[in-house]
Amino acid sequence: MGLIGNIRAGMRALLGRARVEREMDEELRGFLDASSEDKRRAGMTPEDAAYAARVEMGSANAVKHRIRSAGWEMAIENLWQDLRYSVRMLAKSPVFTLVAVLSLALGIGANTAIFSLMNVVMLRTLPVKDPGQLVLFGNGRAAGSTSSLPNQSWQLFSYPFYRSFSQKSQVFSGVTAIDSIEFATHGALAGEGHEMLHASLVSGTYFPVLGVNPWRGRLLTEADDQTPGSGAVAVASYSWWQRHGSDPAAVGKTIHIEGTDYTIAGIAPPGFFGISVGELPDLWIPLSMEKEISPGWNGLSDKWFQSLYVVARLKPGVTVEQASANTNLVFQQFLRSEYLGPSPAQKDLADVAHAQIELNPAARGLSRLRRQFTLPLEILITIASLVLLIACANLANLLLARGAARSREFGLRMAIGASRSRVVRQLLTESFVLALLGAALGVAASWRAGHLLLTMAISSPEPAGMNVSPDLRVLAFTLSLTILTALLFGVTPALRAAQLDLTASLRQGRGIASPQSRISLARGLIVAQIALSLVLLAAASLFLRSLVNLTRVDTGFNKQNVLVLNLDEYSAGLPLDARLVNLQQQIEDRVQAVPGVEAASFSMFTFNQGEWSDDVTVQGVPRTPENSQDVLHNVVGKGFFSTMSLPILAGRGFNATDKIDSPKVAVINQTMAQRFFPDSSPIGHRFGFGDDPSHSGDIEIVGVVKNAKYVTLQESSEAAAYFPYAQRVQYFGNFEVRSSSDATLMIPAVRRAIAEVNPNIPVNSVSTLSEQVDESTANQRLIARLSAFFGLLAAFLVCIGIYGLLSYAVARRTSEIGVRMALGAKRSNVLWLILREILVLVAIGVVIGVPVALEGNHLVVKLLYGLSPADPGSLLAAVAMLVAIALLAGYLPARKASLVEPTVALRCE
Amino acid sequence: MVQKPGEQKSGDMVQGTLEMLILKTLALEPMHGYGVALRIEQVSQGVFRVNPGSLLPALARMERAGHVKSEWRSTENNRRAKYYLLTPRGRKALKDETNAWDRQTAAISRILEA
Secondary structure (H helix, E strand, O other): OOHHHHHHHHHHHHHOHHHHHHHHHHHHHHHHHHHHHHHHHOOOOHHHHHHHHHHHHOOHHHHHHHHHHOOOHHHHHHHHHHHHHHHHHHHHOHHHHHHHHHHHHHHHHHHHHHHHHHHHHHHOOOOOOOHHHEEEEOOOOOOOOEOOOOOOEOOOEEHHHHHHHHHHOOOEEEEEEEEOOOEEEEEEEOOOOEEEEEEEEEOOOHHHHHOOOOOEEOOOOHHHOOOOOOOOEEEEOHHHHHHOOOOOOOOOOEEEEOOEEEEEEEEOOOOOOOOEOOOOOOEEEEHHHHHHHOOOOOOOOOOOOEEEEEEEEEOOOOOHHHHHHHHHHHHHHHHHHHHHOOOOOHHHHHHOOOOEOOEEEOOOOEOHHHHHHHHHHHHHHHHHHHHHHHHHHHHHHHHHHHHHHOHHHHHHHHHOOOOHHHHHHHHHHHHHHHHHHHHHHHHHHHHHHHHHHHHHHOOOOOOOOOOOOOOHHHHHHHHHHHHHHHHHHHHHHHHHHHOOOHHHHHHHOOOOOOHHHHHHHHHHHHHHHHHHHHHHHHHHHHHHHHHHHHHOOOOOOOOOOEEEEEEOHHHHOOOOOHHHHHHHHHHHHHHHOOOOEEEEEEEOOOOOOOOEEEOEEEOOOOOOOOOOOOEEEEEEOOOHHHHHOOOEEEEOOOOOOOOOOOOOEEEEEHHHHHHHOOOOOOOOOEEEEOOOOOOOOOEEEEEEEOOOOOOOOOOOOOOEEEEEHHHOOOOOOEEEEEEOOOHHHHHHHHHHHHHHHOOOOOEEEEEEHHHHHHHOOHHHHHHHHHHHHHHHHHHHHHHHHHHHHHHHHHHHOHHHHHHHHHOOOOHHHHHHHHHHHHHHHHHHHHHHHHHHHHHHHHHHHHHOOOOOOOOHHHHHHHHHHHHHHHHHHHHHHHHHHHOOOHHHHHHHO | OEEOOOOHHHHOOOOOHHHHHHHHHHHHOOEEHHHHHHHHHHHOOOOOEEOHHHHHHHHHHHHHHOOEEEEEEEOOOOOEEEEEEEOHHHHHHHHHHHHHHHHHHHHHHHHHHO
16 A cells, blocks of 8 residues: 555544444454454463453553544644644634734734735835846846946947847847837727827747736737837736726727827736836837827937837846846947947047946846835835734733643643643644634735735835735745744744643642743743833834924925826827917916916926936036036926925016027026025026037026925935926926815816816826825835834734733632731832832843844934934933833733732732 | 563564564454464464554554455354454465565574574
8 A cells, every 4th residue: 555545444433433443443353352262272261361352452542542643643643633622722712813813914914914915015025027037237227228338337229239139149039129118108099089008118028938828819010110110019917907897809900099099019018017116007019109109209219319228138047247247348349339439539438447237136126116225125024023022922911821821731631641742732723823813804805905005005106916815935935924823823832832731730620830931931931922012112203203303304395285186188189389388378377367366387397206307517516526516407387486385585586588499598596596505696697518628508597596305305406407398498397287275176177277278188196285295205114114013903912912921829818918917018119119110121122122222223224314223212202112112011900919919828828 | 462471571573573473474364353363372382472563553554555455254163253364365465575584583593694
């Protein structure tokens, strides 16, 4: 009988129990009969023979038990018994079970939720073929376009470079280029209305290199990406297809985008989102259509227009080092032949001496989210696991107390023959049942919580294509966590419970081997809980104070009562000239005329929307390292400063005299004024972009405006310059409206006013300036909220722990307290006696916890604003809170002790 | 497991010895449990008496290990009894265990006689 036979026999024994029992009985009876027959033949009387045979065999039940033990099914039967018994025991004490399961569910659920987010953001590989073979050129942190030749690792590449490189390189089985910007545009499917579309421009090699198969139709190929303007086809994402009713006839339809008709060639498979985690394009369009999708862009032939990411697939067997060497060789040749010319000057050579391409693994794609959330998620999972540890310590304590209360039961079981190991196993089974119940509840909750966390963390822009529902990796994580948890809180109490002094426990009904050592173990667990929750509370109060500091930062502008509309001017169909400016001024004027509106203006940026920066040269001011730093630029309407409530401190703001053909003007902020004109007025001075000292200085400074925050709340005072859009014609996405009262009430009137001017301009979204400011601190907000929640949870668990410990201690010391009171101790003495014990524990916990907290807080320094990680206020607050909690939890048992009647107490022993 | 009457305490045998004795016994012919016990007692001239509390669990273990298989047959006096048969795997196990046993006893004798 091999393994299969063994399993089959086991199953038979489990299922056909009655038959197996019958056969066993028959075999035993046969044995007895044969044996006694032999003995009779040897001369015994039948009675003696039968008796002797039975004595030889011993207890038939014991023999049968040993026979049954030969198979594995016995273990299952025992497990089943233990499980049923565990459930019965847990059902008998519902309060204990509820507390245990809930605290475990919170602990395990929180860890699962955060881990499932980590899984999506940090761990999961791209849903493509062999993601491990993919490499990204550069680190993927830059986005947009650049015309410079960086003398360091290159991040963005031109289309000509991609073309020439993919021909020359020998180490890759394929190379693809992806526009670093996902374009937001508008389009209409034949026969349907306009919709907002996110389009990703990719080279024809994109899908073949990633190794993706079409869901419907076909994907893009090299043939689609040939001459500029020739590949008017698009591959739609699965979710776009679903939004359109999963139309089986979608393939082959045309979609009209900004003047061009694209044929839908196919649908990408479900779950495919490209290479950027957290972004999900609706359409993939060949790079050959770049000019059609993004009209000012001219990248297909211009080697200075570098705006692409390059991703390549390593040939099998080629290492990253080999690929890197070959790539940089080809890159250097390209640099010389295309940028420097055949006989480069020494200076030019020196300028690109360090230019190189760094190959980075791209198996997990690239992600803005990953950069932003790795540290916060790591901090959160640390916090959540500390909470789980506290919950474990708490449960261990509860189980110890329970073990003491159940010692009579264990004594009885051992007395009738259960082995110690059997009792330990039974208790461990109970712990596992608890842990599994907690985990099941926790996972169910985390299903929801994962999404909640995601939207809490990443409210804007909406993350797309991210599936946070638990996958196998998450379930494996949770399962191992559950097992670890059960062992952590279950093993010690189980071993303790089995160390019984049998006779004592049966006689007294509650004696346990050494109550003193139980108490000291319990005290140790409480100290550990106090130390851990001190760490959590200190971190929580740091994050909260840091967030408060952030919300108190002076933004410079007034964020109240300002709407920020995101609209798409391009849909008006106007070219980039005075007609567009006219339209923009009409919209501003019309909206400004709405009752309740104080000011309205278009602008390139409001706050926390990215930046356009460049260095500037001011005529007559020599360049220094200080004034060579980048200046932030913004292009705004003439009502911008009043819309943002930024007062003009000198000179003037923009007005109707600033036209496309009038002299170019700029308004600068205080920091820029101080940087370039520390001692004089900047009004009337001229400057130009770039570092050329002989610059014409075509822009005149006409005013100085108050400083503001531009990109983040944390930034120090940045130099900034504003330009009127009348002199820099462009399409705007931002339109700001200041009203005299609650801005959100103005939304319908403002939208109506815009539609009156031009009904073709869609308003994509409306938010408020204060929402934008809040969103810029989403990270800090998330951490502060969650760490506060976990801190309070930890404190609550400690509360339960202390209460349980003291109640037990008071119960044990009832007679001692009675004696003390009989001898004249006052109630207040007794109260103090008990509370003193808890204060000692808190003191020890604090002494252990403070250094740990100080050490741990250093890890989060990057996320703090205006605080030192060793901030004494936060630590003091945490300590004070712990002492208060401990006294609160200790007071009830202590009061109970102080109310002991000496006569009653002395009689009860 | 295996007891030597009269010298109760000295009879603790090397682990697995009983199973080797059972294998050897069954190598001659299929037998029921009592037959195995009787044969071992007879051949050892009463030195080993195997009680059913050890023998039957050992047989069950060996059946699970695939060394023996069992079937219900009629005995010589027309009773139904569970007969145990050696499997090819059991035959191989017997050979292996006998060899190991020979090596061990030879080694022990050498030590004792040295």
